[in-house]
Structures are given as structure tokens and as C-alpha cells.
Amino acid sequence: MDKFLKFIKNRWFLLGISFLSLIYVYFLGKVALLTFTSYPEIENITTLMIMYVFINFLFAVLMFFTRRQVPTIITAAIIPFEAFLLMIVGFGQWHVIIPPVAVSAFIFLACGVGESFKTVVGTLYLMMFIVGGLVYNVFLNFGISVSYVLVDQIYGEDQELDYSQRSHDYLTTSDGKYRLVHYDDLSDNGTVTSYYAEEAFKDEEYPFITYRRVFGCRKVLAIAYENANPAPRWVSDSILYIDGKTVDMEELFASPADDEEEPEETTTKAPPTRITITEASAPDITTEETEEPEA
Numbered sequence: 001m002d003k004f005l006k007f008i009k010n011r012w013f014l015l016g017i018s019f020l021s022l023i024y025v026y027f028l029g030k031v032a033l034l035t036f037t038s039y040p041e042i043e044n045i046t047t048l049m050i051m052y053v054f055i056n057f058l059f060a061v062l063m064f065f066t067r068r069q070v071p072t073i074i075t076a077a078i079i080p081f082e083a084f085l086l087m088i089v090g091f092g093q094w095h096v097i098i099p100p101v102a103v104s105a106f107i108f109l110a111c112g113v114g115e116s117f118k119t120v121v122g123t124l125y126l127m128m129f130i131v132g133g134l135v136y137n138v139f140l141n142f143g144i145s146v147s148y149v150l151v152d153q154i155y156g157e158d159q160e161l162d163y164s165q166r167s168h169d170y171l172t173t174s175d176g177k178y179r180l181v182h183y184d185d186l187s188d189n190g191t192v193t194s195y196y197a198e199e200a201f202k203d204e205e206y207p208f209i210t211y212r213r214v215f216g217c218r219k220v221l222a223i224a225y226e227n228a229n230p231a232p233r234w235v236s237d238s239i240l241y242i243d244g245k246t247v248d249m250e251e252l253f254a255s256p257a258d259d260e261e262e263p264e265e266t267t268t269k270a271p272p273t274r275i276t277i278t279e280a281s282a283p284d285i286t287t288e289e290t291e292e293p294e295a
Contacts, residue, residue, distance in 0.1 A: 017062065018069035024059040025075055028082040028100055034204065035096060036089035038211035039163055048208040049095060056099040060106060068112030076111035079104040080125045087129070088136055101129075161196075161214065173237045177201045178249050179212075180220070180232055180240065195221040195232065195242065197252060218252045 034040075042048055066072045083104040087097050108122065161183065171180040179200040185192040197220050202213035221230060221243055230243035238249045 014066050015069050015071075018066035018071040021059065021063045021066065021072045021075040024063070024103075025078055025082065027055070027059070028079055028086065028104075031096070031100070032082060032086040032089055034211045035086060035093065037213060037215035038204070039166065039214045041168075041210045041212060043208045043210075051208070052096075053099050056103050060103045063103075063107045064110055067107070067110050072107075073111050073113055076104075076107045076113075077121070080108055081128075084125070084128055084132060087133065091133075091136060091140065161217075171232055171234065172200055173234050175237045177237060178234075178240075180234075180242075181217075190224060192222060192224045193228065194219060195230070197240065197247070197249060199253065216253075220247055220252075 063072050063075060067076075079100070083097075083100045086100055090096050108125070109118065162185070165183045165185055167182050167184065169182075172178070177200060179198045180195060181198055182193055182195045185194065196217045198217040199213055204211045204213075220240065223230060223243070232240065232242040235241050235246065240247045240249065
């Protein structure tokens with residue numbers, strides 16, 4: 001037993017184990033990215049939450065055990081910022097936010113750095129959480145979110161999806177590359193049904209949960225009249241027929257940079273519209289020919 005305790009307290013062993021804490025940095029970053037870009041479809045919420053809490057608890061024990069090692073100290077300084085980003089992009093999903101926030105606060109206070117560093121940086125992080133959370137909450141009341149701003153900047157269109165109005169009756173292509181989803185926005189003026197095309201090949205599946213890629217989806221149709229029947233169907237793996245028109249997915253999901261290059265090509269390759277060299281001398285020739293008979 002003494003040899004075992006001596007072995008696990010060896011500084012080289014602790015240093016090697018501490019590198020595993022960097023996996024938690026990747027884990028939190030991945031969770032924040034998926035929370036921001038995708039819609040989570042959960043198969044079993046109870047089992048998923050038990051597994052999620054256990055993973056956070058396991059890394060908390062590992063980092064506390066190696067709290068004086070440099071890799072763990074670096075991790076302890078990074079994960080509060082990742083937890084803040086997770087809070088912003090997943091605001092309201094507290095079952096996803098609370099475990100990482102608790103772990104990051106605990107490890108930051110327990111890591112082996114000076115108290116002055118903890119006081120200064122900890123105060124900055126605390127202010128970031130409080131002020132950032134309040135400001136973001138105000139923006140949400142005006143319908144402004146990170147996703148709303150980025151979609152408008154990248155794709156040039158306003159888009160704020162309410163996942164509570166999302167239908168799970170998907171219409172997917174045979175190759176599974178694209179998916180058509182509709183949202184029913186219920187209001188006092190009636191129901192507005194919006195159809196969006198999504199890139200299904202960017203979905204990510206994990207145990208008990210599937211992340212459906214939503215960020216970058218394109219609005220295909222919005223209808224507000226009663227008894228509407230747009231009759232959507234996939235003509236091919238890239239052509240959608242809806243409400244009497246066809247939509248090409250390749251063109252719909254083309255990057256903004258590709259759209260900007262098209263006018264440049266047409267303007268540079270367009271031939272001159274007029275050639276005036278011979279046409280300018282034509283009147284002189286005709287006048288001379290008419291004058292010769294008079295002479």
C-alpha cells in the first residue's frame with residue numbers, strides 16, 4: 001500500500017496524468033460549439049444527464065488530484081472562459097451550463113497558483129459572467145443573439161429559430177445529405193409556417209443524443225395563408241420541389257464568396273456592344289454614290 005501511495009504521488013506520474021486535463025478543454029469547446037450550431041435531439045434525458053454530470057465530475061477529480069501541475073494550471077485558467085461561452089451560446093439550457101461552470105470555478109480556486117493571480121483573474125472572470133450574462137439577457141429580450149448576428153453577417157439574412165416550434169417530421173434526401181424542416185409560428189394573427197433546408201451530413205451522433213446541424217440553414221418558403229399545401233418533395237438528391245417551384249441545394253448553399261465572383265466574370269468577359277469604325281464611314285459612302293448620277 002505504501003508503494004502504491006508513493007507511486008501515485010510521484011511528480012512524474014502526476015505530470016503525466018495532468019496532461020489528461022487538456023482533454024477537458026477540448027470537451028468544453030466541443031460542447032459549446034455543438035450547442036451553438038446544432039439542435040439537440042435527446043433519446044433519454046435522464047441517462048444523458050447522468051453521463052454528462054459523471055464526465056464533469058471525473059475531470060474535476062482528476063484536475064484536483066493534479067492541481068499543482070502546469071498542464072492542470074493552464075487548463076484551470078482556460079475553462080472558465082469556455083464555460084462563459086457555453087453560457088452565452090446555450091443561455092437557458094441550465095442543465096448543460098451548470099456542471100461545467102461549477103467545475104471550472106472549483107478547479108480555478110483549487111489550482112496551484114498564487115493568491116494574487118486568483119484574486120485578479122478571478123475578479124475579471126466573475127465580472128465577465130455577471131455583466132456578460134445581464135447584457136446578453138437584455139439582447140435576448142430584443143430578439144438578438146449570437147446566432148442571429150452571425151447569420152446576418154455571414155449569409156446576409158435575419159434568422160432567429162425557435163426550437164420549440166420545430167417539427168420533427170423531417171423530409172430528408174435519399175442520400176441523407178439535405179433535410180427539409182418546418183417551423184410553425186403561432187401568433188394572434190394566425191400561423192406562419194417557415195420551411196428551412198439544412199445540411200444533414202453535418203449532423204453528429206453521440207450516445208443518447210444527436211446534434212442536428214442548424215447553423216447555416218436556408219429559408220426556402222414562408223407561408224401564412226390557411227389550408228396551404230406547398231407539397232414539398234425531393235425531385236433528386238439536390239433538387240427540392242415546393243409550392244410550385246424547384247430549388248437547387250447546390251446554389252442555395254453556395255458560399256457568399258462564390259456569389260460575389262459571378263458578376264465579375266460576366267463583366268470581364270462581356271464583348272464590346274458597339275463597333276463604330278465601319279459604321280461611321282457608311283454615310284459618306286452613300287452620299288458619294290448618290291452625287292455621281294447628278295454629275
